[in-house]
Amino acid sequence: MSVSVDPTSVDPSQHHSTPVGGDGSEGAPTSPSAPARETGEELRPHAEDAFAAELAALAAQDDRPRPARWRMSPWAVATYLLGGTLPDGTVITPKYVGPRRIVEVAVTTLATDRALLLLGVPGTAKTWVSEHLAAAVSGDSTLLVQGTAGTPEEAIRYGWNYAQLLAHGPSRDALVPSPVMRAMAEGMTARVEELTRIPADVQDSLITILSEKTLPIPELGSEVQAVRGFNLIATANDRDRGVNDLSSALRRRFNTVVLPLPESADAEVEIVSRRVDQIGRSLDLPTAPDGIDEIRRVVTVFRELRDGLTADGRTKLKSPSGTLSTAEAISVVTNGLALAAHFGDGVLRASDVAAGIQGAVIRDPAADRVIWQEYLEAVVRERDGWKDFYRACREVGA
Numbered sequence: 536m537s538v539s540v541d542p543t544s545v546d547p548s549q550h551h552s553t554p555v556g557g558d559g560s561e562g563a564p565t566s567p568s569a570p571a572r573e574t575g576e577e578l579r580p581h582a583e584d585a586f587a588a589e590l591a592a593l594a595a596q597d598d599r600p601r602p603a604r605w606r607m608s609p610w611a612v613a614t615y616l617l618g619g620t621l622p623d624g625t626v627i628t629p630k631y632v633g634p635r636r637i638v639e640v641a642v643t644t645l646a647t648d649r650a651l652l653l654l655g656v657p658g659t660a661k662t663w664v665s666e667h668l669a670a671a672v673s674g675d676s677t678l679l680v681q682g683t684a685g686t687p688e689e690a691i692r693y694g695w696n697y698a699q700l701l702a703h704g705p706s707r708d709a710l711v712p713s714p715v716m717r718a719m720a721e722g723m724t725a726r727v728e729e730l731t732r733i734p735a736d737v738q739d740s741l742i743t744i745l746s747e748k749t750l751p752i753p754e755l756g757s758e759v760q761a762v763r764g765f766n767l768i769a770t771a772n773d774r775d776r777g778v779n780d781l782s783s784a785l786r787r788r789f790n791t792v793v794l795p796l797p798e799s800a801d802a803e804v805e806i807v808s809r810r811v812d813q814i815g816r817s818l819d820l821p822t823a824p825d826g827i828d829e830i831r832r833v834v835t836v837f838r839e840l841r842d843g844l845t846a847d848g849r850t851k852l853k854s855p856s857g858t859l860s861t862a863e864a865i866s867v868v869t870n871g872l873a874l875a876a877h878f879g880d881g882v883l884r885a886s887d888v889a890a891g892i893q894g895a896v897i898r899d900p901a902a903d904r905v906i907w908q909e910y911l912e913a914v915v916r917e918r919d920g921w922k923d924f925y926r927a928c929r930e931v932g933a
């Protein structure tokens with residue numbers, strides 16, 4: 536068990552795969568003494584590992600000015616997120632599909648003394664963008680605090696190793712730094728997920744950190760001062776508004792960037808197919824070459840129900856209670872591909888996505904079921920080329 540003795544001398548190699556006070560049920564993060572580095576067998580590698588080659592190429596070919604302790608310039612970070620081709624021909628895959636300006640503002644914010652708040656409805660890639668920003672700026676996306684209703688102040692500030700504390704009293708040895716404290720000490724990017732789910736008084740422990748750039752340790756009569764390069768990315772859900780709204784004092788410390796829903800069906804289809812392809816490869820699912828039509832159908836259904844209007848603008852619809860986010864479309868298609876691969880002929884068909892779509896739409900068994908049935912009868916049934924989908928949905932039994 537190695538508890539960091541002094542947060543100013545934390546071994547950077549310990550960042551990887553150190554569980555960081557994630558579930559809020561424990562007072563503070565604990566770090567395994569021998570961090571297991573990536574083996575290529577991780578179910579979900581961190582962004583900095585999954586895209587290590589792209590990040591290295593960007594850093595190597597980047598001759599623009601870098602803010603203190605940044606791995607690359609803001610311009611290169613934006614390229615990492617939005618994709619592009621480097622002078623030597625290296626292709627950087629787009630991670631985020633959306634307005635360039637949004638990414639530029641987000642990246643620039645991280646180079647200022649304001650923290651970044653990514654706001655949006657569920658499934659708009661807030662977590663995804665936050666992870667990739669931290670990976671590109673600091674080379675480490677794991678300094679993460681997961682916000683929940685039970686997140687204690689220790690998860691944001693620091694906790695104690697009680698065995699040490701009882702044996703030797705309060706000392707730097709007994710102190711367990713939070714991911715935020717470690718980011719401050721080393722000039723890195725810290726992440727706080729779902730900030731507005733955290734109780735208001737716990738949220739407010741960020742005020743001193745973000746305004747004074749210091750984290751007092753009254754028990755030791757000392758403090759940890761943030762060094763250059765430190766900043767923080769928080770994400771928050773639009774739908775959680777009013778749950779634990781940010782105090783105005785805290786909100787002033789953030790630049791807010793709202794991540795929109797994909798602006799067009801084409802953009803959303805691109806996001807879904809790109810991501811499904813990546814996930815499919817990591818799960819060893821055979822690629823489905825003709826899957827694009829089915830992806831387009833899932834996206835169309837989701838968008839029409841979300842917007843309360845058919846794509847041709849002719850028929851008004853009722854919107855179900857679920858969010859029908861891009862993220863859910865991705866999982867419906869991924870599940871469909873797995874069905875097609877394991878129980879079908881490998882081609883993604885209507886029957887592989889019907890149950891998944893229905894599950895995403897019908898969240899409230901009473902009201903949503905009626906909305907879904909109306910949509911099936913009034914829209915799906917009448918639409919050219921959608922007979923197979925109508926039949927498949929009927930078969931799952933709406």
Ligand SMILES: Nc1ncnc2c1ncn2[C@@H]1O[C@H](COP(=O)(O)OP(=O)(O)O)[C@@H](O)[C@H]1O
Pocket residue numbers: 630631632633655656657658659660661662663664770797806810861862865
């Ligand atoms: N505009 C987008 N560009 C790229 N990927 C997106 C976009 N919108 C959603 N996604 C995908 O949706 C998935 C879920 O996003 P996530 O970050 O978990 O959403 P949030 O945190 O906003 O609820 C990610 O896998 C991401 O790839």
Ligand SMILES: [Mg+2]
Pocket residue numbers: 661662663770
């Ligand atoms: Mg999220």
